Amino acid sequence: MPTAILRVTSDYYRFHMAPIRLIGALLQHLDGTDARMSGVFERKSWRHPALWMSTFVALCAGASVASAQESAPVTSPRVTATLISDAASVAPGQTFRVGLRQRLAPHWHTYWKNSGDAGAPPEIRLNLPKGATAGEIIWPGPDRIPAGPIMSYGYENEIVFPIRVTVPSDAAPGQTLSVSADAEWLVCEKECIPEQGSFTLDIPISSASAPAGDDIGAAFAIADARKPLPGPWSAKLASEGDALALTVEGADLTQAAVKSAYFYPASWGIADHAAPQQLSLTDGTLTLALTKGQTFNPEAKAEGLLAITDGGGVTRWFEISPSISGAPAGGGAASSSLIESLPLWQTALFAFIGGLILNLMPCVFPVLAIKATAIARLSGGELREVRLAGAYYTLGVVVAFTALAAALLAVRAGGTAVGWGFQFQSPLFVAGMSWLLLAIGLNLSGVYEIGLGVTGTGQGLTQKSGHAGSFFTGLLAVVLATPCTAPFMGVAVGTALSASVLVCLLIFLAMGLGLAAPYALLTLFPALARALPRPGPWMLRLRQAMAFPMYASAAWLVWVLSQQLGDFGVLVALSGALLVALAAWIYGTAQHGTGRGLIPRGLAAAAIAGTFGLLLQLDSAATPGIAARTQASAASANYEPFTTARLAELRKEGKPVFVNMTAAWCITCLVNERTTLSTEAVQEAFRAAGITYLKGDWTNRNPEIGAYLRSFNRDGLPFYAFYPAGGREPAVLPPVLTEAIVVGEIERAGRSAQTSPQPIK
Amino acid sequence: MTDNRLKSHLADLPFDRRTLMLGTTAGLTAVAAGGLTMLSSRPAMASPQINKPAPDFTAVDSNGKTQRLAELRGKIVALEWTNHDCPYVRKHYNAGNMQALQRQAADAGVVWLSVISSPPGEQGNVTPQKANELTQSRKASPAAILLDPKGQMGRAYDARTTPQMFLINAEGILVYMGGIDSIPSTRADDLEKATPYFRDALAAVTKGEPVKNAVTRPYGCAVKYTTS
Numbered sequence: 001m002p003t004a005i006l007r008v009t010s011d012y013y014r015f016h017m018a019p020i021r022l023i024g025a026l027l028q029h030l031d032g033t034d035a036r037m038s039g040v041f042e043r044k045s046w047r048h049p050a051l052w053m054s055t056f057v058a059l060c061a062g063a064s065v066a067s068a069q070e071s072a073p074v075t076s077p078r079v080t081a082t083l084i085s086d087a088a089s090v091a092p093g094q095t096f097r098v099g100l101r102q103r104l105a106p107h108w109h110t111y112w113k114n115s116g117d118a119g120a121p122p123e124i125r126l127n128l129p130k131g132a133t134a135g136e137i138i139w140p141g142p143d144r145i146p147a148g149p150i151m152s153y154g155y156e157n158e159i160v161f162p163i164r165v166t167v168p169s170d171a172a173p174g175q176t177l178s179v180s181a182d183a184e185w186l187v188c189e190k191e192c193i194p195e196q197g198s199f200t201l202d203i204p205i206s207s208a209s210a211p212a213g214d215d216i217g218a219a220f221a222i223a224d225a226r227k228p229l230p231g232p233w234s235a236k237l238a239s240e241g242d243a244l245a246l247t248v249e250g251a252d253l254t255q256a257a258v259k260s261a262y263f264y265p266a267s268w269g270i271a272d273h274a275a276p277q278q279l280s281l282t283d284g285t286l287t288l289a290l291t292k293g294q295t296f297n298p299e300a301k302a303e304g305l306l307a308i309t310d311g312g313g314v315t316r317w318f319e320i321s322p323s324i325s326g327a328p329a330g331g332g333a334a335s336s337s338l339i340e341s342l343p344l345w346q347t348a349l350f351a352f353i354g355g356l357i358l359n360l361m362p363c364v365f366p367v368l369a370i371k372a373t374a375i376a377r378l379s380g381g382e383l384r385e386v387r388l389a390g391a392y393y394t395l396g397v398v399v400a401f402t403a404l405a406a407a408l409l410a411v412r413a414g415g416t417a418v419g420w421g422f423q424f425q426s427p428l429f430v431a432g433m434s435w436l437l438l439a440i441g442l443n444l445s446g447v448y449e450i451g452l453g454v455t456g457t458g459q460g461l462t463q464k465s466g467h468a469g470s471f472f473t474g475l476l477a478v479v480l481a482t483p484c485t486a487p488f489m490g491v492a493v494g495t496a497l498s499a500s501v502l503v504c505l506l507i508f509l510a511m512g513l514g515l516a517a518p519y520a521l522l523t524l525f526p527a528l529a530r531a532l533p534r535p536g537p538w539m540l541r542l543r544q545a546m547a548f549p550m551y552a553s554a555a556w557l558v559w560v561l562s563q564q565l566g567d568f569g570v571l572v573a574l575s576g577a578l579l580v581a582l583a584a585w586i587y588g589t590a591q592h593g594t595g596r597g598l599i600p601r602g603l604a605a606a607a608i609a610g611t612f613g614l615l616l617q618l619d620s621a622a623t624p625g626i627a628a629r630t631q632a633s634a635a636s637a638n639y640e641p642f643t644t645a646r647l648a649e650l651r652k653e654g655k656p657v658f659v660n661m662t663a664a665w666c667i668t669c670l671v672n673e674r675t676t677l678s679t680e681a682v683q684e685a686f687r688a689a690g691i692t693y694l695k696g697d698w699t700n701r702n703p704e705i706g707a708y709l710r711s712f713n714r715d716g717l718p719f720y721a722f723y724p725a726g727g728r729e730p731a732v733l734p735p736v737l738t739e740a741i742v743v744g745e746i747e748r749a750g751r752s753a754q755t756s757p758q759p760i761k
Numbered sequence: 762m763t764d765n766r767l768k769s770h771l772a773d774l775p776f777d778r779r780t781l782m783l784g785t786t787a788g789l790t791a792v793a794a795g796g797l798t799m800l801s802s803r804p805a806m807a808s809p810q811i812n813k814p815a816p817d818f819t820a821v822d823s824n825g826k827t828q829r830l831a832e833l834r835g836k837i838v839a840l841e842w843t844n845h846d847c848p849y850v851r852k853h854y855n856a857g858n859m860q861a862l863q864r865q866a867a868d869a870g871v872v873w874l875s876v877i878s879s880p881p882g883e884q885g886n887v888t889p890q891k892a893n894e895l896t897q898s899r900k901a902s903p904a905a906i907l908l909d910p911k912g913q914m915g916r917a918y919d920a921r922t923t924p925q926m927f928l929i930n931a932e933g934i935l936v937y938m939g940g941i942d943s944i945p946s947t948r949a950d951d952l953e954k955a956t957p958y959f960r961d962a963l964a965a966v967t968k969g970e971p972v973k974n975a976v977t978r979p980y981g982c983a984v985k986y987t988t989s
Contacts, residue, residue, distance in 0.1 A: 117921040118983035120945050148986040150921050186848075186947070191884045192982045194848045194947040268978040272808070274921075294808070294938070294976045 068176075068204055069212040070101070074197030078108045078187045083179070083199035084160065086220050088210040090177055090203050093169035098201065099162040100124050100183050101219050102155075108189045109154040112142035114266055114304075116152035116273045119192065122161060122185035129178060131168030138162045140226035141305055141317025142264060147190065151273040153264055160223040167205065176202040228305050231318035237302050239324070240710065244271055244290040246322060248306060253286045255652050259311050263288050263320075265304040269295030278707075280644055282651045282727050289707065298324050344503065348510040355514020390523025392467040394516040396474020401512035404478065405504060427564045428615055430665065431573050434557035435580045435611060441550030442581060444543050448588030474516065563664035563699050576611045583607035638683060642696030644704055647723075654726050656691045656749070658742075661705060661719040663698040669718040676737040685743045689750065690725075724749035808919045811975045815927070815935040816917040820876070822905035823892035828874065830933065837871040837966055840927040841903070842878065842920045842984060844885025845895050848947040849981035850923050854899050856949040858941075859924070862960060863902045869967040875903040878915035880987035885923065886910060912986040922981035926959045928966055937962035939977030 071083040080103040087096040100122060102110055111119045126134045140161070142153040167177060180200040187193050211217065233250035246263050261279050265271050275291035296302075302322055309315040442448065554577070561569035583604040590600035640646065642659060650657045660677060662669035676682055677693075686693055696705045698717060709719055712732060720733035722745050731745055809816055815838075817830045830838065841859070843850050853859040866873045877892065879885035887895065892906045909915055918927060918938075928937035942955035962972045 115945075118981060120947075120980065147983050148988055149916065149919075150983040150986070152983065184946075184948075188982070190983075190985060191846070192848060269976075294811075295978075 068202060069216045071199040071201050074195075074199070076187075076193070076195055078105045078189075078193065079103070079110070079185070079195060081183070081185075081195075081197050081199075083181050083183075083201050084212070084216050084219055085179070085201055085203055086162075086212050086216065087203065088212050089206045089208075090167045090171075091207060091209040092167055092171040092173070092205065094209050095164055095166045096209070097162045097220065098126070098165055098179055098181070099160040099220060099223060100181065100185075100199075101158070101160045102185070102187075103158045104156055104187065107156070108187050109145050109152070109156045110159065110185050110187050111152065111154040112264070113137070113139045114153055114264065114268060116145075116154070117150045119152050119154065119188055120186045122183060124161060124163065124181055124183045126163060126165070127180045127182070128165065129168070131170065132177065132179075133166045135164040138164070138223070138227060140223045141228055141307060141315070142226075144262065146274070149274055152188070153273070158219070158222055159226075160219050162220065162223050171205045173205050173207045175205050177205055178202050226317060228317040228319045231306060231320040233318075233320070235306075235320040235322035237322040237324045239292060239296065239298060242292050243707070243710065244292050244296070245711070246288040246290060246306075248286045248320065248322075249284060250286075251284055253281070254283050255281060257310055258286060258308050259313070260309045261286060261288060262307045263290060263304055264307060264317075265293070265302065267303075269293040269297075270302045270304070271296070278644070280648045282648055284727075300324075344506065347503070348506055351507045351510035352514040352517075355511040356517055358511075358515045359518050386523045388467055389470040390520045392470035393474045394513065394520050396471040397478055397516040398474075398509060398512035399471075400475040400478035401508045401515075402505065405508040427561055427569060430557050430561050430564065431569075431576060431615060434554040434561070434573055435576050437550045437554040437557065438577050438580050439584060441547040441554065442584040444547035444550060446544065447581075448584045448591060477515065478512070557665075560664045560699070572614050576614045579607045579610045579614070638686075639693040639695040642694040642705065642708075644708060647694060650692050650694075651723055651727050656689055656725040656746075657694055657723040658686065658691050659694050659696070659719075659721045659723070659730075661696045661698060661709065661717055663717055665699065666717040672718055672720075672735075672737045676739055676742060679739060681739050682742050685746050689746050691722075691746065722746065722749065809917070809927075809935050809938065811935055811938060813935060814933050815929040818907075818914045818917060820907040820909050820914050822874075822907050823889040823896075824905070825889065826905065828905055828907055830929070833872055834933055835931050837869070837931055838929040839866050839871050839873045839963065840918065840929070841873065841875045842915065842918075842923050842925040843875050844877065844879055844923040844982060844985070845887070845899075846884045847923045847982035849945075852947050852949055852952070853924060853941060854901070856952055857900075858952050860899065860901050862941075862963065865960070866963060867902055867904070869963070871963065871967065872905075873903045875901075875906045876909055876914060876920070877906065878909045878912045878920065879985045880910045880912065883985035883987075884982075885985060910987065912984070915984055915986060920979075920984050922979045923984060924981050925979035925984075926962075928959075928962050928972070930966055936966055937972050937975050938979075939974075940979045940981075943977070945978070945980030 069085050069088055074081045082101045083098060084101045085096065085098050087094070090096055102122075104110065111121045113121045115121055121139075124137060128134055138161075140155070140159060142155060145152040145154050145156070165179065171177060178200065180198065182196070182198050184194065184196040187195055212220075231248070233248045233253065235246065235248045238245045238247070258279075258281055261281075262277055263271065265273075270293045272291040272293050278289040280287045280289070302324060304320060305317045306320045307315055307317050558570060558573045558577070561573045565572075586600045586607070587604040590604075639660070642661070647657060647659065660669075660673070662673065664670075685691075696702070696708070698705045709716075712719070712721070718735050720735075720737065720742075721730045722733060722742075723730040728749075731749070733741060733745060815830060819827060819829045822828050845851070845854070850859075863873050877885055877887060879887075887908075889908065892908065895901070896903065896906065907914065914920075920927075922940075924941050926937065926939065926941050927935060930936045937959065939958060941959045942952070942957050944951040944955040956974075958974050958977045961974070965972045
């Protein structure tokens with residue numbers, strides 16, 4: 001009767017136990033002759049007498065009897081392992097299964113073939129009689145076993161690792177088939193213990209086979225319940241940046257059939273095991289948003305198991321082998337990979353045109369004011385000077401574009417998902433900008449002058465400072481204009497940021513040149529410049545008038561801040577504005593007075609210092625839930641707040657959906673809402689077609705909206721998508737809307753639904 | 762004639778150049794500040810990227826000295842996540858493999874930092890004295906042992922197993938991350954059969970050559986991060 005023996009060691013070794021099967025084996029260990037243990041134990045320690053006394057416990061597991069169906073167990077406090085057979089007797093030529101059975105202590109686990117972030121799968125070496133053959137381990141579908149930020153894939157409680165064995169056809173009935181196995185496995189709770197064991201099964205050979213008993217059958221049933229099934233669907237894996245989107249399509253993938261889903265990659269490096277997998281489901285299409293693994297290779301296969309848990313809580317595992325495509329396919333979104341397929345020069349050309357159009361966007365308004373006065377300055381200037389001014393302005397624009405792109409790339413590299421125009425998501429920036437615009441406005445209004453000494457200095461210096469002025473005008477133009485770059489550059493910026501650094505720089509360079517082009521052209525063609533009126537008193541009036549766009553922009557930014565931080569933001573912004581105005585006034589007074597005006601200057605400096613103190617206040621102010629605000633106002637409005645889940649739900653019901661992504665700092669978005677989306681005609685068209693209007697607010701950072709935009713390869717606002725009824729592919733609308741565009745899109749979708757009546761594909 | 766006209770219209774500038782300069786400088790500073798604010802709120806488990814600057818770290822070593830990556834610029838730095846009771850770590854120390862790598866690194870002027878991210882009460886957590894004792898008893902030769910019981914450095918590097926290895930070149934760029942070799946087992950006799958990814962990377966970096974397998978699978982025990 002075979003007996004299982006346990007060794008228990010104290011101290012460090014109390015966790016490190018190794019099973020020994022026979023008394024004889026134990027005696028060998030006492031001699032220190034068993035080399036196999038050396039990987040686990042330091043042999044030196046075993047010679048310590050005190051350790052000896054305290055560490056060895058021999059336990060007779062007399063109850064365990066080896067049978068034809070189950071071997072003698074190898075036991076530790078963590079695992080009771082046996083080799084089992086699903087046949088009580090086998091016939092010549094028959095294929096049956098043996099399996100390593102592990103019964104695990106609570107909280108301990110062993111591993112799947114891809115063990116996840118840590119651990120290792122068990123290894124089983126079968127020793128078979130001549131003529132018998134064996135297959136590979138049929139790996140049961142695993143569970144997720146998280147530990148802090150680390151994810152493992154494996155099994156708890158009880159598991160069987162089955163292997164198919166074919167009996168030799170010339171086996172003689174009446175004899176026994178001796179199957180033995182050497183197995184090693186790692187078992188972990190928090191800590192990990194390598195264990196090993198050898199097992200033997202003697203299975204009678206008879207002319208007719210007999211199945212194993214109920215207990216063994218039940219053990220194999222555990223493995224059978226987890227046996228991966230062939231996935232009958234088409235699957236594809238799309239990658240973009242750090243994101244992966246696994247899309248599986250099949251008619252049986254319905255809301256009712258899929259409660260939750262998880263993709264287990266078959267090997268390390270495809271997907272980040274610990275990252276959450278976001279499921280979105282429309283009837284017939286299942287999408288999991290994954291995070292790319294460290295060695296994801298778009299050229300290689302990305303096999304794995306898709307675990308689907310149905311409404312009844314039953315999980316099944318399906319083998320899938322997704323094809324890998326470059327374009328993203330997140331959330332059933334239409335991919336705009338237009339730019340990706342374009343040659344470089346065309347991409348650059350589009351970026352240039354985009355930059356050109358920027359000059360007409362509403363939020364470049366304050367910059368236009370600056371430029372209007374700058375153009376006025378040109379009239380009557382020396383040709384060379386004028387051209388140099390144009391060149392410096394262009395340089396400023398390009399430098400600012402490049403700096404912003406670099407900042408964005410750096411933040412991205414830091415792992416934060418941000419979009420273009422991201423600086424407006426920072427309340428600090430918004431407050432600082434509103435004060436800066438106020439300060440410029442006050443200067444234009446003549447409250448103070450900073451450069452009274454300029455006229456007195458030599459011409460060489462004035463020219464130089466004039467150029468510096470042009471350069472900084474260019475910088476400011478870009479800093480203010482970025483929220484408006486999104487409409488036309490959304491795709492380009494998205495592509496640029498995921499492209500190589502060189503391509504990225506080229507795109508931003510082209511965009512900057514586009515923005516600077518009209519002004520640069522004006523300076524290049526003196527005929528145009530000469531057509532401008534001569535310098536005169538009108539310049540002073542223009543200067544004073546241009547203060548008002550500055551004040552307007554400052555007021556707008558205070559409103560943005562109120563959306564971001566609520567009343568507190570407004571309080572801080574207005575207090576700061578007061579201090580800025582006070583500083584300007586004191587400083588201006590000092591300039592008009594006599595003497596050196598040290599005291600007023602000091603007071604002005606103190607006031608400015610006060611604004612910085614206010615910035616710190618802003619920094620520490622917690623952002624109140626923008627979602628709550630949206631929710632509250634949504635109740636009375638005609639839209640619902642956007643969530644991916646709500647969108648998926650509506651699409652599953654086959655309802656048409658209009659998605660509007662907006663932000664308080666996106667002027668174009670607000671203009672579109674005011675002039676188009678909120679009008680009676682559009683609202684009536686929405687009602688008539690039964691469209692649900694989902695509005696996402698990106699005023700503050702929101703990863704859900706960021707991810708949604710990126711699924712369309714977009715990186716900025718505004719963004720409009722129309723999902724026609726019947727779960728069909730969405731149409732992305734242009735960034736500048738008119739009633740005709742929106743209503744036309746809805747009608748077009750209605751017509752094509754009639755001509756091709758296939759609501760669900 | 763142009764001289765006077767230029768002067769007069771420059772005097773009539775709608776606003777002053779210094780206003781502009783100060784203003785735009787402030788604006789760009791605000792952009793940078795905004796970016797930094799976002800950086801500071803990035804997710805705890807941001808993955809380090811190969812061929813990108815390695816995440817900076819500040820950690821106290823077993824001799825009470827503060828080690829900063831920024832101060833090691835100009836030297837190649839090797840990072841080894843460790844837990845002396847983990848069977849995978851024991852495989853490499855008991856067979857002398859880790860010590861051999863440490864000597865190879867030291868001979869090439871590489872700063873080898875062993876990092877322990879186990880919090881008190883978890884496997885692998887040691888007092889500074891115990892850390893030094895282990896170095897002596899195992900004849901190890903790391904330049905320092907960094908104690909990271911709060912797991913900040915571990916999370917910055919997204920270290921998930923012990924052992925797990927990183928190599929940072931003299932410019933502070935991460936040039937290798939992953940396993941010590943190719944066979945994820947606790948058997949010492951696999952050491953010879955395995956492809957020594959880390960040893961190869963170390964040799965390449967010290968010679969100034971590119972690392973062939975710069976990202977490999979780290980294998981071993983999970984890093985026991987604190988949950989508090």
